[in-house]
Amino acid sequence: MSSADPVPTTLVLTGATSGIGEAVARLLVPRAARLIVHGPRHPTEVDRFLGRLRDLGRSEVHYVQADFDDLTAVVALAGRIAALTDRVDVLINNAGRPGPPTRQLSDDSNELTLQTNYLAPVLLTDRLAVLLRAAHGRVVHVASATHLSASLDPDDLNMEHTAYSPTVAYARSKLGLVAHAQWLVDQAPSPRVDAVSVHPGVIRTALLHAMFDIGGAPVAQGARNVVQAALSANAWDGRYLAEDRPAQPNPAALDPEFRSRLMTQTSRLTSHLSANDRSSSAGWDGS
Template identity: 50%
Template sequence: MRDLGVPSSIVLTGATTGIGRATALALAGKAGHLILHGLEPQSQVTDLLAEVRAALPAGATLSYFAADFSELVAAERLVSHVRGVTERVDLLVNNAARPGAPTRTVTDTGYELTFQTNYLAPVVLTSGLLDLIGTGRIVNVASATHLSASLHLDDLTLARHGYSPSAAYAHSKLALVTYSCWLASHRPSPAIDVVSVHPGVIATDLLHAMFAVGGDPPEHAAANLEYVASLRGDNGTYYDERSPAQPNPEATDPATQDQLHAATVDLLAY
């Protein structure tokens, strides 16, 4: 296990609520430059930013950018914002996500909202920052729900398949795990590690929007993400909390990975 060290440049999405908020506080002590993303404008998260700033090492920098991933152009703008404040990313944690919408909802680019927010936006962000992650690490926050899903390569935005909030969420997370496996095999440098992780069943608004279950506190997930973020030499691994585990077999199938990648390229050529 490595120490992320200082100064490390860390990008964390979905950092203002739930797992992301707890993870921002957990990673703050390891950051030389902590770059946080959230849905809310900065004026609405001043208390969080003050708490994070107090946890930073002396001399460290905090940046915050708001972006609503229901608009893909917002993810593109976030790439520009991040590139404007750092020339290096040591750790990218793609945590931002939304529960499945109550009914199938289509974005202005014509894609199912959950799939766009939880999958397409992280792909846009990761692709846009990849050249800055020369020797760094990408951690994609997945969900064990992906194990029960099937990837609809002929209908990625769920126009023809039966829709439910939980199924849309699981489908988007399966796409993210599959992408993680694809990128692990196509990383531009062997010095980059790409992993995905189920952080646990966590009591958040996202969980309770879809499932009538309890869960561990967000700090439990944050500790798991902090641990996985500290590892190296595990490129392509899927973690169930802190333990390497087998993901959905579709995610590890090279043909499925390539088909998803090709379809994603087409979708992002809007």
């Protein structure tokens, strides 16, 4: 996002119908000409939520539905977004899930936490590359400080040979996002796309309760940290933010070899999609 254009035209927010995402949507709706919000629920189930958003500002508000358990739905989501706008100034990948009690597979035969929290946002980002580049846009990955303790083997993303636990699966998925933000700023040609990953804080949400059964700060505090990452005029250059300030990420995220291996295996896990729909980073090659 260019510092000369601090008020974005089009914002896309995933996971907008609950928790931090809902609070972020409320803060964004007065700030953009067009706000595209995503959630997993049928549009008729979110009418009241959308009405409240529209009451908060003059933004053009659109709702797009997709289940991240199915990567073809993510591809379709990107298509629906492209039908609504010719640019994306900011993409906030907020949608996420806690790790289930036991290892489960998605519709695409990927470990469920990995797919929802990592593969789906990476695929969506890739499919929106042209729209992001058109706006000199920014990608915001909502990450977690849990990634700092994670160990992620790119050759075992689906935890077939890694001992499973819900917290391990969650932390690994967030390490993937932090590394992807770094990778994006290295790969994106001119016009350049900025990227940042942000730990919003230990926030009192259903996800936090499901994973750790602890308290936390108010949702509004986490939402403010995400919005700052999204709307700051400063270029983040792939940095990791701990709440409202830059911090050192897991060293793996800074390792170019790790990032390259991670993206190679990420593409492999989406190889069942058609050639036109595959997350092959084609959107960043300047074509």
